[in-house]
Amino acid sequence: MFELEVGAGVARLALGRAPVNAINAAWLEQFHRLLDGLAARDDWRVLHLRSRQKVFCAGADLAEMRARFAAADGVEAMVGTAAEMQRLFARLEALPQVTLVELGGAALGGGFELALACDLRIAAHEAKLGLPEARLGLVPGAGGTQRMTRVAGPAIAARVILTGEVLDGAAAQAAGLVQWAVPRARLAERAAAIAIQVASLPGAALQACKSCIAAAGDPTRDGYAEELAQSRKLYANEATRQRVAAFLAGELP
Numbered sequence: 001m002f003e004l005e006v007g008a009g010v011a012r013l014a015l016g017r018a019p020v021n022a023i024n025a026a027w028l029e030q031f032h033r034l035l036d037g038l039a040a041r042d043d044w045r046v047l048h049l050r051s052r053q054k055v056f057c058a059g060a061d062l063a064e065m066r067a068r069f070a071a072a073d074g075v076e077a078m079v080g081t082a083a084e085m086q087r088l089f090a091r092l093e094a095l096p097q098v099t100l101v102e103l104g105g106a107a108l109g110g111g112f113e114l115a116l117a118c119d120l121r122i123a124a125h126e127a128k129l130g131l132p133e134a135r136l137g138l139v140p141g142a143g144g145t146q147r148m149t150r151v152a153g154p155a156i157a158a159r160v161i162l163t164g165e166v167l168d169g170a171a172a173q174a175a176g177l178v179q180w181a182v183p184r185a186r187l188a189e190r191a192a193a194i195a196i197q198v199a200s201l202p203g204a205a206l207q208a209c210k211s212c213i214a215a216a217g218d219p220t221r222d223g224y225a226e227e228l229a230q231s232r233k234l235y236a237n238e239a240t241r242q243r244v245a246a247f248l249a250g251e252l253p
Contacts, residue, residue: 001030003052004037009199011044011097015051020058023110027061028084035091045203047095048195049118050102050188056127057111060085085110085142089117093147096207098198102191103127104184108166113140116147119210120198121177122191123169124184129177130166150217152176204237 003014013034015021038044051057060081068077092099092114099118106128107115113131115121123129131140131148139145140161149157156175159165169181182190198206208230215223234240246252 001027002034004034006038006041006044008196009043009045010048010195011038011041011046012048012050012195015049015057016053018053020055020106021051021053021111022058022061022063023085023114024061024064025081025084028088031088032091035095044199045097045201045206046195046199047092047097047099048102048191049099049114050191051104053105055105055111056101056103056107057114058106059109059111059113079141082141085113089114089143089147093117096210097203098206098210100191100195100198102187103129103169103178104187109133109140109144110142113142113144113147116144116151116177120179120194122180122182122187122194123172123178124187125169125181126184127169127172128166129169129172130164131161132164132166134161135164148177202239202243204234204240208234 001015001017003016005012017027021027038047064081065078068074068081071077098120100120100122101115101118103115103121103123104127105124107123108128108130109132112129115129131144133140133144140148145157145161148160152175156177160167160175160177167175167177169178172178173181180190180194212223212227212230215221215226235244243252
């Protein structure tokens with residue numbers, strides 16, 4: 001279902017469950033195991049998610065949904081599935097390393113909720129992105145309403161979620177839902193370049209920056225105080241001190 005390779009500071013994780021990378025219980029369990037394995041390694045600073053299928057991820061597995069929906073405890077089973085997706089996506093969002101998702105094809109429902117849990121999103125102009133659950137009388141229940149609102153603001157979230165609109169990559173960039181959009185023919189090269197660029201930066205600084213960005217959206221945290229606390233830690237870091245000294249000496253751009 002997945003293919004993982006690590007090199008040059010980048011963990012490249014390809015989704016490979018044919019035909020549309022549908023999310024089921026086994027998919028969620030294996031994704032957790034992959035994150036467990038990555039947590040035990042210190043040779044990566046960026047997690048780069050992409051798909052080996054034409055579609056990035058079409059969301060929940062329809063066969064599993066059909067079976068659970070028909071069961072006597074169908075309501076709780078369906079809610080349980082959404083809760084498990086929430087748990088995985090929250091874990092992905094909380095990683096101290098930077099996450100980048102490459103959206104070459106459709107990412108709908110749970111597939112786009114997965115993308116919204118990543119720090120950085122790049123899409124092909126031809127991609128189809130959205131949270132169309134309202135068309136079925138449902139809510140994007142794997143974190144979609146919350147993350148889309150945080151990422152792009154309540155007006156865009158209302159537009160996309162309440163209308164069931166599906167956006168192409170260029171429209172998603174204009175709406176602030178992805179940071180980059182390029183023609184599909186250039187997508188893999190551009191995404192790989194972004195991953196390498198981020199991985200070339202000091203890991204401690206990336207983690208500190210991610211923590212401060214998260215604090216900005218959390219009313220229980222003082223983001224300004226966190227900036228100072230993280231700065232204090234980094235200024236005391238020997239690798240940072242060497243890097244700053246090289247910059248002051250004109251040895252770094």
